[in-house]
Every structure is written in structure tokens, then in C-alpha cells.
Amino acid sequence: MSHSSTPELLALHGVRLRGFADTEGIARRFGLGVTETATVLQDAQRRGWAVHTAFAGLSGWSLTETGRNENQRQLQEELAVARAEGEIRAIYGDFLPLNVRLLKACTDWQLKPTGSDGFAANDHTDTSWDLGVLDELERLAQHLAPLAGALATALTRFCGYHTRFSEALRRAQAGEREWVDRTHIDSCHRVWFELHEDLVATLGIDRTAEW
Secondary structure, three states, X not given: OOEOOOHHHHXXXXXXXXXXXXXXXXXXXXXXXXXXXXXXXXXXXXXXXEEEEEEOOEEEEEEOHHHHHHHHHHHHHHHHHHOOHHHHHHHHHHHHHHHHXXXXXXXXXXXXXXXXXXXXXXXXXXXXXXXXXXXXXXXXXXXXXXXXXXXHHHEHHHOOHHHHHHHHHHHHHOOOOHHHHOOOOOOHHHHHHHHHHHHHHHHOOOHHHHO
16 A cells, blocks of 8 residues: 655655756645645744745755755654555665666757767757667656555555656657756656655665766
8 A cells, every 4th residue: 555645744845856946836746735835834844844935036945964964864754654665775776777877868859970970969959869768768757657566565655657658758748848957847867856855865876876
């Protein structure tokens, strides 16, 4: 049976996954109420776990170091209660080789080496090259489906990754190129990056240890 996270964990974890986001964006990430999310985050601010800042017309929440540590504590506690560490660690092992392929696909979307320049920007005039990248993303989406399903079966908060990735890919295949790798929208790269962060946070893994 899938374990459901508390709103307190989800709001704080939503800030961690997004990095910087407004209350509405954090609430939307896990299907929480905006008022409920605001209350949780304001309490987190009083505890020194989160800060709300505004600049250049933007405003949003971010975690303090103390808040990040508290989120990590909550995740470890939840993992123990759900008894899901072994399963999620195994899924993470299956995810890592796919992550290498995703990073290469995004690099190939951004760069198209020439004989004189190994780092030449991809101007997207070579349809065959771009279709090759999109085909690889399609294959990755197929591999992601069972992994995301197994994760959601263990912890409900993992729901939605495959749907979001597939929607971004659909838009990219329809000609909206920014949906492959832009970071200000729910692109393939952003969704995948968020899943990666969710996995390492859940398992308490240092990303630098992957390399």
C-alpha cells in the first residue's frame, strides 16, 4: 500500500524540489490547498526553515540550510515508516544509467558538433539530428513509466513524473522546442532533474558520489 506524505512534509519538500517558487506553485506541485500551503510555509519561516524573498518583480520561497536539514530528517523518517528504502534504492539503481542517456540527449539538443567546433550550438536546422534526440527521449519515457509507477506505489508523492515528462515530450514533438530543456517550464529536462533530486533527497545521497 502506498504511503501518503503529510502536508507539512510536502510543502517543505516542494520548496526543495523547486528551489525557488511562490506559494501557488508549491501548492500546485503536490495538489495542496494554497491557504494550507501558505500556513505551513509561514510556520516554517518562523522556525527558520524557509525564507520568503522578493526581487525584480518575482517573489517566492526557498529553504535555509536548517530547513534543508529538517526536510532531510522528515524524508528519512517517512522512508522508515513506509519501509520502502530497499525498493526505492533498487529503482534508483535502474534510474542512473537512464540519467546518463538523458543528459546526453539534452546535450545533443543544445549542441551539434562540426568538424571545426566540437561545441557548436545546435541551430535546429538538421531535422534528422533533432528527430534522433526526440526518439531517444521517447525511449526514455518508455523506460521511465514502470520506474515512476513503482515509486508511486511505494510513496504517493512520486506520482506524476511520467505524465509530466510525457506531456513535455508531446509538446516538443509538436514543434515547441523549449519543452525539451528549458528550466522555467515543466520541460523534459526539468521534470527529469526534479525526479533525480527527489530520489537522492529521499535516499539521503550526495549527488557528487554518483560520479
